[in-house]
Amino acid sequence: xxxxxxxxxYLITVTGxxxxxxxxxxxxxxxxxxxxQDPGLGLRQIYYSMNVEVTDxxxxxxxxxxxxxxxxxxxxxxxxxxxxxxxxxxxxSSLGPRGYGYTFGSGTRLTVV
Amino acid sequence: QQPVQSPQAVILREGEDAVINCSxxxxxxxxxxxxxxxxxxxxxxxxxLKGGEQKGHDKISASFNEKKQQSSLYLTAxxxxxxxxxxxxxEKVSGAGSYQLTFGKGxxxxxxx
Numbered sequence: 554x555x556x557x558x559x560x561x562x563y564l565i566t567v568t569g570x571x572x573x574x575x576x577x578x579x580x581x582x583x584x585x586x587x588x589x590q591d592p593g594l595g596l597r598q599i600y601y602s603m604n605v606e607v608t609d610x611x612x613x614x615x616x617x618x619x620x621x622x623x624x625x626x627x628x629x630x631x632x633x634x635x636x637x638x639x640x641x642x643x644x645x646s647s648l649g650p651r652g653y654g655y656t657f658g659s660g661t662r663l664t665v666v
Numbered sequence: 667q668q669p670v671q672s673p674q675a676v677i678l679r680e681g682e683d684a685v686i687n688c689s690x691x692x693x694x695x696x697x698x699x700x701x702x703x704x705x706x707x708x709x710x711x712x713x714x715l716k717g718g719e720q721k722g723h724d725k726i727s728a729s730f731n732e733k734k735q736q737s738s739l740y741l742t743a744x745x746x747x748x749x750x751x752x753x754x755x756x757e758k759v760s761g762a763g764s765y766q767l768t769f770g771k772g773x774x775x776x777x778x779x
Contacts, residue, residue: 586767595668595753595771596708603765611766643707650765651757652696654710 555580559644559658566634566665574629574661576644584647585627586611586655587619589640596643602627603650634665667691669756671770678744678777686739686773688754697730697737698755698767701748708753711739716759741775749777 557578566572578585586601588611598611602621616638618630627646631638641662645655669690678684688697696715700708714730714737725742741748751772758764 584765588769593771596755596769598766598768601766609765612763612768652713652715654698654713655700655708655755655767656710657707659707 555656557644557646557656557658559642559661562659562661564661564663566663568635568665569633572631572634572663574631574642574644574663576627576629576658577625578627578644578646578656579625580646580648580656581624582646582648582656583624584650584653585621586645587617587627587629588643588645589613590643590660591640599629599642631663634663636665639663639665668768669754669770671752671754671773673773674771675774676776678748678775680746680777680779681743684741684744684775686741686752686754686775688737688739688756688770690735690756692735692756692761693759694730694732694735695757695759695764697728698757699728699737699739700753700755700769701750702753702772703750744775744777746777746779749775751775 587599588596597613600619602608644658647653647655699711702708728739730737751774753772755767755769
């Protein structure tokens, strides 16, 4: 089944404790992206990647890191999480950087206390 | 810059029609439409490309006015399953961020019996 897999689904952590949210897709998609979703703000893009080793900042990149060492994987790293990073996170992938629909993962609900 | 969606929310009875609008201040390459049900990931509905035709899927269709940078999503003879939050996403023609999909804040659609 074609899908984007995120782990974990739920995560509660403490301020300052580094964490990684994994994202993997099995569709051979070139483009991958991370979004955060907050009430009333919609989906805001954090980082995106157009291919292996090619990443770029989205609209809200502060406090996040990403890497794209393999085509299928695009982990999101929070090196020192803070409470304002409490949010619902979605990974998405598409065939190319423009003009293609996105497939979203199931989401990761992160709480930083 | 996020596209602007209207209305923010709408309540329909089964069988009624609805229109959701999306407008941008930037020249657009494409407009995407997604539906998100409560507690789930956004699901791709359709994409409208610059220079392309109006799209349709069952009783849901959309149009794209390139000159006005506006798109509309039409839901006809609504069903209970249409309930959810609808997001438009836009890709710019050129310039910084032209490989990003920027979402509006969403329109919450509720269909009641």
